Amino acid sequence: MQLKHTVLYALLAGCGAAIAAEPPVIGLITKTETNPFFVKMKEGAAEAAKAGGAKLLTSAGKTDGDNAGQVTAIENMIAAGAKTILITPSESKAIVPAIRKARDKGVMVIALDSPSDPLEATDALFATDNYKAGVLIGQYAKAALAGKPAKIATLDLLPGHPVGAQRHNGFLKGFGLAAPDAKSNELGKAAEVVCMADSFGDRAKGQTAMENCLQKNPDINLVYTINEPAAAGAFTALKSAGKEKNVLIVSVDGGCEGVKNVGAGVIAATSQQYPLKMAAMGVEAGIDYARNGKKVSGYTDTGVTLIAAKPLPGVESKDVKTGTDLCWGKK
Amino acid sequence: MLGQEVNAAPAAAILPPRGWKEKLPPLGTLGPFLALLLACLFFATQNDRFLTGENFSLVLQQVMVVGVIAIGQTLVILTAGIDLSCGMVMALGGIVMTKLAVEMGLPAPLAILCGIGVTALFGLANGLLVTKIKLPPFIVTLGTLNIAFAITQLYSNAQTVTDLPPLMTWLGGTFRIGGTSVAFGVVLMLAMYLAVWFWLRETAAGRHVYAVGNNPEATRLTGIATERVLLGVYVLAGVFYGVAALLSVARTGVGDPNAGQTENLDAITAVVLGGTSLFGGRGMILGTLIGAVIVGVLRNGLTLMGTPSVYQVLITGILVIVAVAIDQLSRKGGN
Amino acid sequence: MSANPKLVMQAKGLVKRYGQVTALDGADFELRAGEILAVIGDNGAGKSSLIKALSGATIPDSGELLLDGKPVHFRSPIDARRAGIETVYQELAVAAAMSITENLFLGRELRRPGFLGNVLRMLDKKRMLQESITRMQELKVGIRSMTQPVETLSGGQRQCVAVGRAAAFAQHVVIMDEPTAALGVKEGNMVLDLIRRVRDRGLPVVLISHNMPHVFEVADRIHVARLGKRAAVLDPRKISMSDAVAVMTGAMPADSIPAECLAH
Numbered sequence: 001m002q003l004k005h006t007v008l009y010a011l012l013a014g015c016g017a018a019i020a021a022e023p024p025v026i027g028l029i030t031k032t033e034t035n036p037f038f039v040k041m042k043e044g045a046a047e048a049a050k051a052g053g054a055k056l057l058t059s060a061g062k063t064d065g066d067n068a069g070q071v072t073a074i075e076n077m078i079a080a081g082a083k084t085i086l087i088t089p090s091e092s093k094a095i096v097p098a099i100r101k102a103r104d105k106g107v108m109v110i111a112l113d114s115p116s117d118p119l120e121a122t123d124a125l126f127a128t129d130n131y132k133a134g135v136l137i138g139q140y141a142k143a144a145l146a147g148k149p150a151k152i153a154t155l156d157l158l159p160g161h162p163v164g165a166q167r168h169n170g171f172l173k174g175f176g177l178a179a180p181d182a183k184s185n186e187l188g189k190a191a192e193v194v195c196m197a198d199s200f201g202d203r204a205k206g207q208t209a210m211e212n213c214l215q216k217n218p219d220i221n222l223v224y225t226i227n228e229p230a231a232a233g234a235f236t237a238l239k240s241a242g243k244e245k246n247v248l249i250v251s252v253d254g255g256c257e258g259v260k261n262v263g264a265g266v267i268a269a270t271s272q273q274y275p276l277k278m279a280a281m282g283v284e285a286g287i288d289y290a291r292n293g294k295k296v297s298g299y300t301d302t303g304v305t306l307i308a309a310k311p312l313p314g315v316e317s318k319d320v321k322t323g324t325d326l327c328w329g330k331k
Numbered sequence: 332m333l334g335q336e337v338n339a340a341p342a343a344a345i346l347p348p349r350g351w352k353e354k355l356p357p358l359g360t361l362g363p364f365l366a367l368l369l370a371c372l373f374f375a376t377q378n379d380r381f382l383t384g385e386n387f388s389l390v391l392q393q394v395m396v397v398g399v400i401a402i403g404q405t406l407v408i409l410t411a412g413i414d415l416s417c418g419m420v421m422a423l424g425g426i427v428m429t430k431l432a433v434e435m436g437l438p439a440p441l442a443i444l445c446g447i448g449v450t451a452l453f454g455l456a457n458g459l460l461v462t463k464i465k466l467p468p469f470i471v472t473l474g475t476l477n478i479a480f481a482i483t484q485l486y487s488n489a490q491t492v493t494d495l496p497p498l499m500t501w502l503g504g505t506f507r508i509g510g511t512s513v514a515f516g517v518v519l520m521l522a523m524y525l526a527v528w529f530w531l532r533e534t535a536a537g538r539h540v541y542a543v544g545n546n547p548e549a550t551r552l553t554g555i556a557t558e559r560v561l562l563g564v565y566v567l568a569g570v571f572y573g574v575a576a577l578l579s580v581a582r583t584g585v586g587d588p589n590a591g592q593t594e595n596l597d598a599i600t601a602v603v604l605g606g607t608s609l610f611g612g613r614g615m616i617l618g619t620l621i622g623a624v625i626v627g628v629l630r631n632g633l634t635l636m637g638t639p640s641v642y643q644v645l646i647t648g649i650l651v652i653v654a655v656a657i658d659q660l661s662r663k664g665g666n
Numbered sequence: 667m668s669a670n671p672k673l674v675m676q677a678k679g680l681v682k683r684y685g686q687v688t689a690l691d692g693a694d695f696e697l698r699a700g701e702i703l704a705v706i707g708d709n710g711a712g713k714s715s716l717i718k719a720l721s722g723a724t725i726p727d728s729g730e731l732l733l734d735g736k737p738v739h740f741r742s743p744i745d746a747r748r749a750g751i752e753t754v755y756q757e758l759a760v761a762a763a764m765s766i767t768e769n770l771f772l773g774r775e776l777r778r779p780g781f782l783g784n785v786l787r788m789l790d791k792k793r794m795l796q797e798s799i800t801r802m803q804e805l806k807v808g809i810r811s812m813t814q815p816v817e818t819l820s821g822g823q824r825q826c827v828a829v830g831r832a833a834a835f836a837q838h839v840v841i842m843d844e845p846t847a848a849l850g851v852k853e854g855n856m857v858l859d860l861i862r863r864v865r866d867r868g869l870p871v872v873l874i875s876h877n878m879p880h881v882f883e884v885a886d887r888i889h890v891a892r893l894g895k896r897a898a899v900l901d902p903r904k905i906s907m908s909d910a911v912a913v914m915t916g917a918m919p920a921d922s923i924p925a926e927c928l929a930h
Binding site: 533534535536538541542545546548549550552553554555612613 | 743744747753755759760761762763764768772773774775777786787788789791
Binding site: 033039159195203209229232233236257 | 385392484490491583584590593631634635637640641
């Protein structure tokens, strides 16, 4: 009798303890609310939070570059009890003081997709290896050109942006040209690169940049683009000039619209990145920290896959169907 | 009688102007044209592909969207106002017309009219807030800028709209004059500039726009309905943003919810570079066209030279300051 | 002055209250053909309220207003303008960046005849230029070019443009509110000359002014406003300037004014 009661009470106490244990509160702060990349991140975070029994708070800046909005979000989330904050920093340097304040309060801060500057300002970074993303499409382009002399145009992001530099330089490296290493913020140059222009990752500006490059050098046969909207703009420009069949376009991102364009022959190959994975890993780390007090640290590569419609020997790639299954954005 | 002064001379009261020097347009209007000329001469020496008909046709296509937005912006700035919402309203117009055509199956002309109708409505909202509620244009259009952006993102679900009916992208097509292909959209832009130039110069309604910008109280006292003039200007600007949306759709071939983000400031830059005063009441519409072309020429010329684009930003910034300084100085000197 | 001078404008018993303050307390007013009538009064005497009622800027609570013997009711300055009353305001009501011709015709632009004017709404700039030259020549205003922007003119010249505009379009009355207030001596005299010429061309002028020397220089009669009423109408040729000021401030009560100083 005594034993049965003891067990019963122990069970009840255990249940009570489990119910009384607070769910871990994790905050996710993206650059903007509307970019499909971040929408996918939120989805991934929400799923992981639900599966792990955590409470997810989300917020974002108003626009790309809205640092103040992100700082406010950090403060509000800590006040709401968040013990882990996942953030895609709009301004890698400007956000550091707010991050430091959070970490001083015992909050774990993980950067997603873009690093803070300095890298060590956050506990950890879960991001795409943007340099590797560039290398993959550079290797594919080299194989696709099959020894023909390359006349390359690069449609970059904007001056001084680390992600833009990493993808650009990775591409040059993968293509087999001398290039700055992954830490550099400078855009590498090469003799084969006959034109470099800024697209701001924007479709219309990519179109303008491509037009101007074609004016400079009508024999361009390979175009590296910072992302898929810029690639789409470049394609429109090439099509107007009647050159779209002879010019190869490669890109980075792996969004659903971009993968569709790979299938349509607009983009030859794209490096797909995984925002959902970044967010999910971040949430799991946050749950782990709340439950076991274990922090993550360092840089974790969330993976990048080459998606190409036409597989080439010597370069590993996945087909468009796989890319579509894994893509982010609206299918 | 006290003080019979100099001007009591009756016969020679009205004298003819002083000669050709006085007939020249003031520095504020000649300046932009000279700047464009100099830039073109410079780039022509750097790359022999610059000074071709094909290249110029390209530059005009590249600036035609901002160029048309800047027509509306010029009208607003002439009334001593400013419209920060222009780019976002244009993007909304583009999304509305493309979605209506592609998803609702509306015939292209009707969808286009609806898109322009939406942008005109935003112009009306801006105008009403400025004239009836008497809020400063800067604040009003800052608000409508955000509202337009949000509606665009929500309505489009952040997706670009593709597979447009050919009638919608027709203005992006070209025809040949001699050896050069000219885009229909560019012709439309030039025609609109000429029409507005005529309206501002030769009609009473156009002159009233200048009068309201220069001295709204004096204008009101002459019996002109200044509120109606202002309202009309904002609505007309909205219409131009809608036409710009059509040109943007025609050029890129899609409805892009992220279009127009830098066009806000690009349009204002074109207006300022073209010699129109931000204080209102002064300026030329054709100057705005030159201002828009200057930016396009800089971008094109520097790319042809292989110069990093950061220099384009630098030079544009310097030119803006020079343009505003010239405007200020020429006013102080009673030019 | 003829025995029964023609009355161009007349007001009887105008009353205007703003809350507790009575600005016009049964004010009378008479403007005769071919005269310059100066209106003087201390602050709060009802001078500006009187003028606002005459120019349509305010609507009096009671009393009547007659133009050429016929009763009129102005609901806005535009009504007054349509009735042929032009007002030159204290603040310079010109668009400085626009030319003199444009300012003269602002709000009353001439259009070209036929298709160009009716359908394209084109302005007849040649005709407007001609007319502005003619009008300014009639008023003997010396300005080099009608196409130069108003801001290139001196203050006095600008005011002449404003006065010239009013004189050019007025059919019955020209009202001027402190036209020489912001001007120096030379320029002020320029404007006074112009005011005289306006009168000589047959337009009566109502001149509000604080500047006694100017008033005594040009006025045919002086209307003194005091405490919301008309205190007296003086003859500037007979009364001295200091006495006129005394009447205005109330130091000399109206009934003690010698008869020959009053205007008949």
